[in-house]
Amino acid sequence: MSKIPVMEIFGPTIQGEGMVIGKKTMFVRTGGCDYKCSWCDSSFTWDGTGSSTSMTAEEIVSDLQKIGGDQFSHVTISGGNPALHKGIGELVDQLSFLGIETAVETQGTFWKDWLTDITDVTISPKPPSSGMTTDFAKLDVFYERLSKEQTSLKVVVFDDVDFAYAEDIHSRYPEFPFYLQVGNEDATTTNDQALVSDLLEKYEWLIDKAVASKTMNKARVLPQLHTLVWGNKRGV
Amino acid sequence: MSKIPVMEIFGPTIQGEGMVIGKKTMFVRTGGCDYKCSWCDSSFTWDGTGSSTSMTAEEIVSDLQKIGGDQFSHVTISGGNPALHKGIGELVDQLSFLGIETAVETQGTFWKDWLTDITDVTISPKPPSSGMTTDFAKLDVFYERLSKEQTSLKVVVFDDVDFAYAEDIHSRYPEFPFYLQVGNEDATTTNDQALVSDLLEKYEWLIDKAVASKTMNKARVLPQLHTLVWGNKRGV
Numbered sequence A, B: 001m002s003k004i005p006v007m008e009i010f011g012p013t014i015q016g017e018g019m020v021i022g023k024k025t026m027f028v029r030t031g032g033c034d035y036k037c038s039w040c041d042s043s044f045t046w047d048g049t050g051s052s053t054s055m056t057a058e059e060i061v062s063d064l065q066k067i068g069g070d071q072f073s074h075v076t077i078s079g080g081n082p083a084l085h086k087g088i089g090e091l092v093d094q095l096s097f098l099g100i101e102t103a104v105e106t107q108g109t110f111w112k113d114w115l116t117d118i119t120d121v122t123i124s125p126k127p128p129s130s131g132m133t134t135d136f137a138k139l140d141v142f143y144e145r146l147s148k149e150q151t152s153l154k155v156v157v158f159d160d161v162d163f164a165y166a167e168d169i170h171s172r173y174p175e176f177p178f179y180l181q182v183g184n185e186d187a188t189t190t191n192d193q194a195l196v197s198d199l200l201e202k203y204e205w206l207i208d209k210a211v212a213s214k215t216m217n218k219a220r221v222l223p224q225l226h227t228l229v230w231g232n233k234r235g236v
């Protein structure tokens, strides 16, 4: 049995972004990432400032039930990059046995067979502003192996160069539903009111970009709702 | 050929709420409603303060193309209650022929056969705070005739009584994906900053209610994004 490094388990709350935006869910956040995005809002999962606990799938399910009671039927596994961990396959099996749906977000750099058993898979390749370089051969594998019903692509956009990257991604993988997401340029500020008006202004900018782009006719453009409601607070 | 009373045509912009939240779309708003909800944010469609133009499906498509160019592939038909108008069937056929998807929102009081051809149908029965009374026999017809892939239920919630009504609706029609939406108590204010913080506060209240309700385990909880971005402005 492969153990999973867990940074935090919390909820129920709502999923604030992407393909199941607004959905009531629990969160399991795993440690470790093969990327180091310049604007990572979960850098404590990989930069040494946070610490993880090594847990079996059974222990995670037990913690989820202790914290969430019977008030949930959906669990989101986020990171870091959850696709680094083999043991998640067993977690997904156990949750599925209990009738609990699952969601995962990964940048699409490491394939794992358990991904095909996830209800809602978000692949979020990182645009140029992150400082990372996309390995398209690896992304192609996700496109081949996941169904379009269970999958979406999501690109966070900070600037015009990121937007052009998003257009490329959407055009290369047209069968996957596509989501544009506003970047949060200040993932540490505690001035919530300034953060909200800044994020809404950037959201409007991103809507305007999508409206003007024929490539984005089928796209969905979304903010991060949890950041609008709770600012940069963790564990909500 | 049945003409359609059109109040406004605008876009492309994004759908701010419900099952296709964030989606790039054009809007066609029809006139007339069989309800008079106390907090209706589109009362100009039925209270005599707005005026409509009687248009054929062809004229509407031509206007959509004039305004939206080739920058859209999705059209949302809203109201008022669009299901009052027989002529929308032809509009949907013509759009579908052009490869354009459609969405409709209706409170579920009048059935029309063209509803089965709509890509995204939102049925939004009105809670007690609206002052309206739900005819469940009529809602049942929508449940029988629409597929769960194309349909969602959405209930706007202003208070605890509305929330209990939402639980009833969700329990009665469990196969349809269910959306809770924050009510906008001041659909006329122009103080956008106060409106945003008020709406985000109520959104957090609604999330807390959903989190505490086992009935809402599969629900999605959403604000109106267009109101957060543009306040009560029309035609965006």
Ligand code: SF4
Pocket: A033, A034, A035, A036, A037, A039, A040, A041, A042, A043, A045, A079, A080, A081, A107, A126
């Ligand atoms: S891939 Fe995600 S978790 Fe990893 S560094 Fe980038 S933003 Fe952070």
Ligand code: SF4
Pocket: B033, B034, B035, B036, B037, B039, B040, B041, B042, B043, B045, B079, B080, B081, B107, B126
């Ligand atoms: S059903 Fe909709 S359009 Fe009709 S009065 Fe109620 S809120 Fe307004």
